[in-house]
Amino acid sequence: MDISNLIQTVLIYALPVIFAITLHEAAHGYAARHFGDHTAALMGRVTLNPFAHIDPMGTVLMPLLLYFSTGGAFLFGYAKPVPVRFDQLHHPKRDMIWVALAGPAANLLQALMWGILLYLLVGTGMNERFFLEMCKAGMLTNVVMFAFNLFPLPPLDGGRILVGLLPWRQAMWVARVEPWGFFIVMGLVITGVVSTWWMQPLMHITFSGIEWALSPLAAVLP
Numbered sequence: 407m408d409i410s411n412l413i414q415t416v417l418i419y420a421l422p423v424i425f426a427i428t429l430h431e432a433a434h435g436y437a438a439r440h441f442g443d444h445t446a447a448l449m450g451r452v453t454l455n456p457f458a459h460i461d462p463m464g465t466v467l468m469p470l471l472l473y474f475s476t477g478g479a480f481l482f483g484y485a486k487p488v489p490v491r492f493d494q495l496h497h498p499k500r501d502m503i504w505v506a507l508a509g510p511a512a513n514l515l516q517a518l519m520w521g522i523l524l525y526l527l528v529g530t531g532m533n534e535r536f537f538l539e540m541c542k543a544g545m546l547t548n549v550v551m552f553a554f555n556l557f558p559l560p561p562l563d564g565g566r567i568l569v570g571l572l573p574w575r576q577a578m579w580v581a582r583v584e585p586w587g588f589f590i591v592m593g594l595v596i597t598g599v600v601s602t603w604w605m606q607p608l609m610h611i612t613f614s615g616i617e618w619a620l621s622p623l624a625a626v627l628p
Contacts, residue, residue, distance in 0.1 A: 422544035427485045430509040431459040434488040437508035441501040443494035503570035506563040513552040520544030529627030553608040560584035
């Protein structure tokens with residue numbers, strides 16, 4: 407294990423990860439407030455201050471320990487979830503879809519912005535590896551968060567979206583999974599099901615979409 411390379415990788419990913427987590431959680435809070443639930447706002451979670459969203463164990467300690475102990479082969483972490491009272495939303499079943507979508511949408515937008523920055527740096531002749539790698543890390547981090555959070559099982563955003571889309575009876579059955587959802591998802595992650603059947607296909611589609619969106623910029627840059 408090359409410690410110097412691991413430390414450099416951590417430094418490259420630090421800023422993109424902080425932005426990805428902060429804007430993801432803040433987006434949930436902004437959306438919830440817009441649709442009538444002020445719980446997150448009253449708790450100071452509708453903010454771009456990363457310290458309001460970072461969980462010391464889940465966002466910092468656990469990912470670092472896993473990264474260094476596995477040589478970067480396995481990485482997992484989490485932020486403090488933004489509290490949302492869906493019963494306070496104007497139209498709970500419908501609005502919960504938009505609140506849940508807000509987080510992944512923030513990640514997709516960030517992936518696009520990191521891509522734009524990468525194209526601009528390359529197009530203007532910037533060849534500093536650290537900044538180019540940071541842009542690539544920003545794209546990858548946000549696409550991973552976008553795809554993973556859309557997995558259709560509560561308590562992930564995709565699960566809440568599914569509950570909002572299903573008829574009431576089926577939605578209640580899916581919602582009952584939430585207390586065990588985290589452990590089910592972790593089991594599917596460890597066995598490779600999420601990666602093979604969900605993450606890889608969705609990430610491929612997402613990167614293809616970003617490449618298409620950036621094609622006009624690529625055409626005008628030298």
